[in-house]
Amino acid sequence: MINKQGLTEEEFLKLYDSNKYEKPSVTVDMLIFTVIEEENHNYRKLPEKALKILMIKRGDHPFMGQWAVPGGFVSVDESMENAAKRELKEETGIEGIYMEQLYTWGDVERDPRMRVISCSYMALVDSSALNIQPGDDADDARWFTVKSDMIKEEKAITKDGYHLKQYIQIKLQGGDEEIDAVVKITKTVAGRGIHFEREVIQSTGIAFDHAKVIQYAVERLRNKVEYTDIAFNLMPELFTLTELQQVYEVILDKELLKANFRRKISGMVIETDHYTKDAGHRPSKLYKFNQNWFNENI
Amino acid sequence: MINKQGLTEEEFLKLYDSNKYEKPSVTVDMLIFTVIEEENHNYRKLPEKALKILMIKRGDHPFMGQWAVPGGFVSVDESMENAAKRELKEETGIEGIYMEQLYTWGDVERDPRMRVISCSYMALVDSSALNIQPGDDADDARWFTVKSDMIKEEKAITKDGYHLKQYIQIKLQGGDEEIDAVVKITKTVAGRGIHFEREVIQSTGIAFDHAKVIQYAVERLRNKVEYTDIAFNLMPELFTLTELQQVYEVILDKELLKANFRRKISGMVIETDHYTKDAGHRPSKLYKFNQNWFNENI
């Protein structure tokens, strides 16, 4: 077939100049979450758990000294998913874990160096795989406890709708570092039109716009925990139902009733013959993930 | 603050070379859906509705003569969302409608011209705004009826899990054109690892990998219709509950029971004093969208 300039597809492709226009840079950002047990002092009590995210201290400008989510540039000859896997491995040594694409951030002023479009991925690691090796262009890699709480909500009525503003505080705590930020989510309703906007309005120590990326990821994780089996990616091979419940509670940031929780997840797990021991109280049966749950249910 | 090379942030930014590495091109693709009434022959019967997507006939290589979703390149000085809005307006004349980001496709061989990363957006238009003007680099723009059906499902057990392959046929029909494709979705479960892959395995007349983008969008739309108010973006200002139900049915591709449907959406609508007339049967009350539904419920 020949086009208007009289070229075949082969000729067209040979003549095509892919550098006619200036291009943005593309990066991938990895939000790596895990749930870790905190220190325990009472031999009888079970250890508490906390949701953690891996952050890297920036060793160079811009945002030097602040903490950022690991990530890097996508080169022209690798797929975005492979770039994400490569970054994950380079910066943490972790491989073969659960990963899903979150969102692509395309604002113009995200990076003071140049125009950068960033595609964020969320990865979930089970707490047993925790050998983090900081990469080259980073001073330090560290797990931070994540807290995400709505601190204010405002509603303003307009002539044909309203604005709803939610202020969500992201608090990260890791060792001696405690950094936080506030993300403002604006929902604008006008007539039948609905529009969302997410903006970092305050940040101490969290680099770039990563506070809103983290807030988005936590929101997605909370949603998905309720209706998928995503939480099992945070569990070791064998686990007790109480441990599983703790993971749900830590993500949802609320307490659940044991009997109801067990009823709800009963189809997603398979009993084993193993038990915990030496716990200072009644031992608990160990369970494993039921791979077939999703297909039985949908 | 000074970095390892002894540069301040200002100096660093001045010296930074953003063209060290070759960059991929970035495009936005717009999946514009609407629900339109089909021709009606019986004066008494209500017209049937169909889910439609806007496609553009490619006027040049590659995929010349095939149909593609509207889209275009993101320039370095516009945000991705603005690029999406601009494309929407340029190619269709439509403005100010519902739009959400869907997914970013990052495979290496998506476009024979060069490496292209494509971010897809879904837009929903109400059926009353239908003045489509084809843009410059397109021969023709047309609404196609969308059908998405699973035609085959295979499960193969492996030593520590299984592969689940779903074959989904995308059928587009618009005027004299009838084009289709098959998308294969592979779910690989190995141990606790889960991985999804989406691949176009057959396509007649649908350009690039757009068949899988459309399949993904329809899946998302079906999900969101069930638990959000997204369907109202497809409705005119005033509508009957039967029309609303038809929109739900067309998206979900199944019939719903009237009484249950009305109970379910009762909180999302507000009664008006208006009625339909001249319909060969009992007139119907007109409703409008209840802007406050989401906030009352969450």
Next chain:
DNA sequence: ATAATAGTGTCTTTCAGACAGTATAGT
């Protein structure tokens, strides 16, 4: 009168939330 749609009432089943109760290891 009739065809076709508009609109309501209610029975049943399912599921989430709340709570009370029993069981069992280690010290």
Next chain:
DNA sequence: ACTATACTGTCTGAAAGACACTATTAT
């Protein structure tokens, strides 16, 4: 015996599914 956890049974109310019934218009 005591403590902290493991595990189960059941009541309640809300929501989803199924179905039967009444109401109203243009022709």
